[in-house]
Amino acid sequence: MTDETETAVATPESHAPEAQDRLSPDFVRAILDLVESGDVEAVREKVEPLHPADIADLVELTPADQRQPLAAAISGLIDGEVLAEMNDWVRDALIDSLEPHELADIAAELDTDDAVAIIEDMEEADQRAVLRALDPDDRAAIEEALSYPEESAGRLMQRELIAVPEHWTVGDVLDYLRGEEQLATDFWEIFVVDPAHHPVGTCALSWILRTPRLVSIADVMKREQTLIPVDMDQEEVALIFQKYALISAAVTDDSGRLVGVITVDDIVHIISEEAGEDALLLSGAGDGDINEPIRDTYIARVRWLIANLFTALIASSIIALFGGAIEQMVALAVLMPIVASVGGNAGTQTMAIVVRALATNQLTQSNTVRMIRREILVALLNGGTIAVLLGLGAGLVFGNPALGGVIAAAMIINILVAGLAGVLVPVAFDRMDQDPAVASSVFVTMVTDSMGFLAFLGLAVASGLVGW
Amino acid sequence: MTDETETAVATPESHAPEAQDRLSPDFVRAILDLVESGDVEAVREKVEPLHPADIADLVELTPADQRQPLAAAISGLIDGEVLAEMNDWVRDALIDSLEPHELADIAAELDTDDAVAIIEDMEEADQRAVLRALDPDDRAAIEEALSYPEESAGRLMQRELIAVPEHWTVGDVLDYLRGEEQLATDFWEIFVVDPAHHPVGTCALSWILRTPRLVSIADVMKREQTLIPVDMDQEEVALIFQKYALISAAVTDDSGRLVGVITVDDIVHIISEEAGEDALLLSGAGDGDINEPIRDTYIARVRWLIANLFTALIASSIIALFGGAIEQMVALAVLMPIVASVGGNAGTQTMAIVVRALATNQLTQSNTVRMIRREILVALLNGGTIAVLLGLGAGLVFGNPALGGVIAAAMIINILVAGLAGVLVPVAFDRMDQDPAVASSVFVTMVTDSMGFLAFLGLAVASGLVGW
Numbered sequence: 063m064t065d066e067t068e069t070a071v072a073t074p075e076s077h078a079p080e081a082q083d084r085l086s087p088d089f090v091r092a093i094l095d096l097v098e099s100g101d102v103e104a105v106r107e108k109v110e111p112l113h114p115a116d117i118a119d120l121v122e123l124t125p126a127d128q129r130q131p132l133a134a135a136i137s138g139l140i141d142g143e144v145l146a147e148m149n150d151w152v153r154d155a156l157i158d159s160l161e162p163h164e165l166a167d168i169a170a171e172l173d174t175d176d177a178v179a180i181i182e183d184m185e186e187a188d189q190r191a192v193l194r195a196l197d198p199d200d201r202a203a204i205e206e207a208l209s210y211p212e213e214s215a216g217r218l219m220q221r222e223l224i225a226v227p228e229h230w231t232v233g234d235v236l237d238y239l240r241g242e243e244q245l246a247t248d249f250w251e252i253f254v255v256d257p258a259h260h261p262v263g264t265c266a267l268s269w270i271l272r273t274p275r276l277v278s279i280a281d282v283m284k285r286e287q288t289l290i291p292v293d294m295d296q297e298e299v300a301l302i303f304q305k306y307a308l309i310s311a312a313v314t315d316d317s318g319r320l321v322g323v324i325t326v327d328d329i330v331h332i333i334s335e336e337a338g339e340d341a342l343l344l345s346g347a348g349d350g351d352i353n354e355p356i357r358d359t360y361i362a363r364v365r366w367l368i369a370n371l372f373t374a375l376i377a378s379s380i381i382a383l384f385g386g387a388i389e390q391m392v393a394l395a396v397l398m399p400i401v402a403s404v405g406g407n408a409g410t411q412t413m414a415i416v417v418r419a420l421a422t423n424q425l426t427q428s429n430t431v432r433m434i435r436r437e438i439l440v441a442l443l444n445g446g447t448i449a450v451l452l453g454l455g456a457g458l459v460f461g462n463p464a465l466g467g468v469i470a471a472a473m474i475i476n477i478l479v480a481g482l483a484g485v486l487v488p489v490a491f492d493r494m495d496q497d498p499a500v501a502s503s504v505f506v507t508m509v510t511d512s513m514g515f516l517a518f519l520g521l522a523v524a525s526g527l528v529g530w
Numbered sequence: 531m532t533d534e535t536e537t538a539v540a541t542p543e544s545h546a547p548e549a550q551d552r553l554s555p556d557f558v559r560a561i562l563d564l565v566e567s568g569d570v571e572a573v574r575e576k577v578e579p580l581h582p583a584d585i586a587d588l589v590e591l592t593p594a595d596q597r598q599p600l601a602a603a604i605s606g607l608i609d610g611e612v613l614a615e616m617n618d619w620v621r622d623a624l625i626d627s628l629e630p631h632e633l634a635d636i637a638a639e640l641d642t643d644d645a646v647a648i649i650e651d652m653e654e655a656d657q658r659a660v661l662r663a664l665d666p667d668d669r670a671a672i673e674e675a676l677s678y679p680e681e682s683a684g685r686l687m688q689r690e691l692i693a694v695p696e697h698w699t700v701g702d703v704l705d706y707l708r709g710e711e712q713l714a715t716d717f718w719e720i721f722v723v724d725p726a727h728h729p730v731g732t733c734a735l736s737w738i739l740r741t742p743r744l745v746s747i748a749d750v751m752k753r754e755q756t757l758i759p760v761d762m763d764q765e766e767v768a769l770i771f772q773k774y775a776l777i778s779a780a781v782t783d784d785s786g787r788l789v790g791v792i793t794v795d796d797i798v799h800i801i802s803e804e805a806g807e808d809a810l811l812l813s814g815a816g817d818g819d820i821n822e823p824i825r826d827t828y829i830a831r832v833r834w835l836i837a838n839l840f841t842a843l844i845a846s847s848i849i850a851l852f853g854g855a856i857e858q859m860v861a862l863a864v865l866m867p868i869v870a871s872v873g874g875n876a877g878t879q880t881m882a883i884v885v886r887a888l889a890t891n892q893l894t895q896s897n898t899v900r901m902i903r904r905e906i907l908v909a910l911l912n913g914g915t916i917a918v919l920l921g922l923g924a925g926l927v928f929g930n931p932a933l934g935g936v937i938a939a940a941m942i943i944n945i946l947v948a949g950l951a952g953v954l955v956p957v958a959f960d961r962m963d964q965d966p967a968v969a970s971s972v973f974v975t976m977v978t979d980s981m982g983f984l985a986f987l988g989l990a991v992a993s994g995l996v997g998w
Contacts, residue, residue: 087895115774249736271707271735303798306583308795330771330797338808338886345812346878347878350886352883356904360912364916367912367945370872371920375923378868381863395849395863396853399979407835408831410815411831414809414812414813415810415813415820418809419820426553440828443828443832448835
């Protein structure tokens with residue numbers, strides 16, 4: 063791709079960011095009306111000036127049953143860049159309707175990382191068909207990328223990069239860059255390699271631009287660089303990019319050879335996904351995408367609800383133990399859900415903070431004990447406050463100070479237990495190399511529900527407020 | 531800053547990413563032991579080779595009461611870059627112990643955006659003292675940045691940027707860049723402006739590097755660019771960077787003049803924060819930082835627990851209405867928390883997905899109705915499944931098929947209500963321009979708790995299973 067084609071953009075004004083950022087409902091409806099009326103010309107005229115990311119959004123915002131006619135009307139406009147921007151589920155459905163050779167054309171024009179993102183989600187047979195239709199170079203690159211584990215640096219990286227030998231001067235680099243017509247897409251730094259293709263340094267383009275031609279590249283480059291092993295998990299990669307504010311980073315294989323480059327624009331999606339998915343995982347909503355097929359959504363969520371049903375049954379069987387006590391004093395049945403509910407909330411607060419701190423490497427073995435002490439202190443303060451409010455209230459409403467005392471004590475106990483469970487459960491999952499966001503919630507809820515009922519009803523009996 | 535100083539990095543090898551990414555507990559402990567024994571030399575020797583982000587981490591991982599001695603031992607090593615990387619709370623405490631002129635020295639060496647990030651959190655009096663100690667140029671830049679609203683593009687942007695006139699050639703640009711010793715830090719694109727300093731185009735450095743000297747910059751630049759208004763909210767800025775995979779973007783004032791540039795490395799933190807904070811907000815944990823002072827944590831969380839206490843009281847008063855029914859059949863008290871708990875979970879699942887979809891602009895007015903229909907369908911499937919399991923189980927255990935039927939019906943009703951509340955509550959907050967993550971949880975829980983008890987106990991009475 064030459065500079066001329068890259069810059070042959072005709073639109074003279076920039077879009078207003080508001081319009082760029084969110085397609086208005088009116089705009090979407092107008093396009094769908096045109097699609098329905100069969101006015102392909104008018105549809106293409108409206109869609110053509112859009113940014114690929116906006117075309118992808120347009121398809122996502124279109125109801126599933128109208129996507130096929132829309133895609134047909136704007137065929138050719140849905141290129142690799144649009145597909146790369148598209149929601150996985152929507153893309154998969156669209157890809158199913160394309161022929162392998164059409165897909166191969168699309169994949170061939172993309173960087174390896176984007177091509178891999180599209181191909182990796184396809185079914186085995188379709189994958190093979192597309193790979194067969196690619197030219198041998200592209201196929202080899204994509205097959206190699208697919209040989210790395212899912213969600214690893216090897217899948218994320220693009221193989222297109224600029225690597226130059228250490229003995230070159232800045233002038234050599236400039237001449238090389240000006241001479242090569244076939245250089246891939248935009249790049250932000252060049253890598254300096256030794257004869258065995260091991261990276262020895264990195265050079266931001268701004269440094270090259272500011273340096274006279276005769277200076278050796280070895281004098282401009284920075285030797286200290288962050289190397290990403292090809293099998294590193296993408297979440298780890300994202301944390302490194304974030305921590306060291308990287309724009310791009312070299313990827314090396316087991317023998318330390320430079321095999322690819324990861325750029326921050328690919329990482330931004332992962333940072334957002336990884337950070338955002340914790341809220342979904344904690345709620346038991348799985349991947350929680352609004353474009354996911356209903357069947358997948360149902361399976362993901364119902365499994366969680368069934369798990370929750372079992373924890374509720376445990377809490378319920380604790381209540382059953384105290385059936386006699388409840389018969390004697392119905393107020394116990396009225397008040398007991400409060401103890402469980404507020405305790406559950408306190409546990410969720412702590413858990414959310416701990417899961418986030420673990421995900422961002424803020425909570426490590428160095429400060430776990432400090433964290434536990436901190437949460438105990440917060441729990442005592444919170445528990446004390448709620449206990450006073452609830453104890454006084456219950457004592458007054460039911461005209462029974464002993465009942466107030468029992469519920470106050472139960473409240474403190476449950477919030478304290480909630481705080482401990484909120485730290486210990488996710489930390490334990492993390493130590494066992496399990497994602498703490500996935501299963502912590504079930505366990506913490508089980509603890510706070512059961513303990514809420516047990517502490518309240520148990521204290522009521524133990525204090526002699528009611529008989530067993 | 532010249533190239534020579536930028537590249538005068540002596541360390542020949544790159545750090546292993548594992549070591550870079552997380553300071554080992556042994557390393558932290560070894561340093562703190564050295565601090566305690568007063569061996570300042572040894573401490574500095576160990577800390578000096580660390581990346582600024584790692585020095586910041588080291589301070590964060592140090593217990594609060596040992597941070598002051600550590601900071602004293604490595605004074606001088608805690609420079610602006612280290613402070614910019616540091617957790618807000620830890621930084622504030624550290625800054626309180628520094629003199630204004632020391633802070634001014636640190637702020638002067640930073641880009642405007644980093645200096646602003648440090649100064650904006652300080653108290654009014656300290657802020658004024660630091661500003662007075664700065665030289666007039668830096669002061670003007672920082673004061674202007676502080677005049678923009680908090681969390682706006684104006685606070686994020688750096689004013690250091692490269693802007694060139696349209697009539698220049700690539701050669702002119704190269705000569706200019708090589709001639710200026712005072713150019714700020716790294717940059718990734720240059721901006722082309724008209725005589726009124728309005729941006730007319732942007733040019734990635736890689737395009738300049740690949741173009742012969744005589745070509746006009748106007749022929750290389752891309753005219754279509756994403757402009758960020760200076761008062762745009764940072765969350766919106768982050769979404770735009772993410773959507774269009776930007777490395778940097780021009781910031782313009784009300785009259786369309788180029789006033790600054792935002793680069794992706796500043797955005798990466800915001801993307802992560804904004805995406806991650808939803809889990810914290812939904813749980814009612816506030817900002818939820820593990821370094822927050824206990825007092826702030828207590829206030830943030832107890833407010834939420836008190837809100838939760840009131841919603842629990844509403845649910846509780848519904849139970850009280852059915853006191854007579856519970857006295858007749860204690861099984862109702864045993865089973866009722868299950869209906870509320872599973873319903874609450876179902877509501878939380880939907881709510882988490884909707885909040886995330888709203889935050890990422892996936893859920894707009896164009897597809898809200900579709901989303902509601904989708905959630906009703908999922909709720910019917912989930913509700914049906916849980917109802918069958920729970921209905922059969924309860925019917926068998928209590929030997930009472932009518933009881934099983936009542937709890938099954940209540941379960942379907944509550945999961946359906948939960949699904950609707952899970953969509954409508956956050957969407958309503960969003961339409962009212964309120965952050966849906968902040969308050970949705972309280973309302974959804976109130977609905978699912980109350981409806982759980984009301985449906986179950988109400989149906990038990992209405993079906994004649996028990997008397998009123």
